[in-house]
Amino acid sequence: MSALRGIAEFIGRWFTLLVLAGAAVGLLLPGITASAAPAIPLLLGVIMFGMGLTLRPGDFSVVLRHPRAVLVGLLAQYVVMPLLGWGIGAALGLSATLLVGMVLVGSSPGGTASNVVVYLARGDVALSVAMTSFSTLLAPLLTPLLVLGLAGSALPVDAVGVFLSIVKIVLVPVVAGIGTRWLAPRAVERALPLLPLVSVLGIVVTVAAVVGSNARTVLSAGLLVLLAVVLHNACGMALGYFAAKAVGLTEAARRAVSVEVGMQNSGLAASLATVHFTPLAALPAAVFSVWHNLSGATVASFWSRRPASRSDDSEVASS
16 A cells, blocks of 8 residues: 555656646647657557556455446446547537547546545545456457447447557556566566656656647647536546445445546547547547546545545445
8 A cells, every 4th residue: 555655646746747748848849749649559558568567366356346336337437438428529519530539538448547546535446446457458349349339420430440459559568567467576566666657757748749749729629628528527527426326335436436437548548549540539538638637636635535434345335
């Protein structure tokens, strides 16, 4: 837990400011930052490898102990957020390209910083880690199908290509990270303190590259995209919380589900948009990356002052 506390302090102090700085650099130096766009899949692969290094078999045991909590969270993740992304984008009259970007964000797994936010919010960290892990492992199958089903009428969607991309930049690195920790646990333990820095730098460069590639659009339509992203994130968190409450999960578990549903892996969405569509389709993901860290910090600050049970034996009313 001390390592998690250190990560929480680091991200809490610098993450949002660094992401905002990356967006600012993208606007000020669009020519330079846009040239980094082809490296986004590689950056995300490195981040996912780091995520795999942090995982241990015990992180998955919560599924066996409390399957209903994990199932509710995953259903909310892959039902609420994709539908919200499509509905909000359509309601605001976003272009077909931006609508695809909203659906991509909604169809992505949980964000890499969500576990830290849940910890700060006094939520159920074990449930949060399990949801992030399983939503990431399910992404190669579910994300392409959701994007094809919801956005296929707006733009052509290469579902097979999206599937292969997620396998290469998410599934393979995560599994490689898990395997590396199993083969060389001592070396990995020594490297763990460096992983937050690597993740933060990767996300900052991704945001700068996407914003730089769409600098003119950010200045002309940025407020509308920001509104869409704020609504998407806020509604996702609220619906995730009340879905967990409706099935009798405890307050700590509700907070975990709320954060996991609302905070998406926007880096993955940006990477898929850049590779399979256009840089413009990655704009909602870039804005989401900035916003959900601001909202996550706000929610964590609010809940941190309100105790909630995190007992393993009381995460759910009955499993």
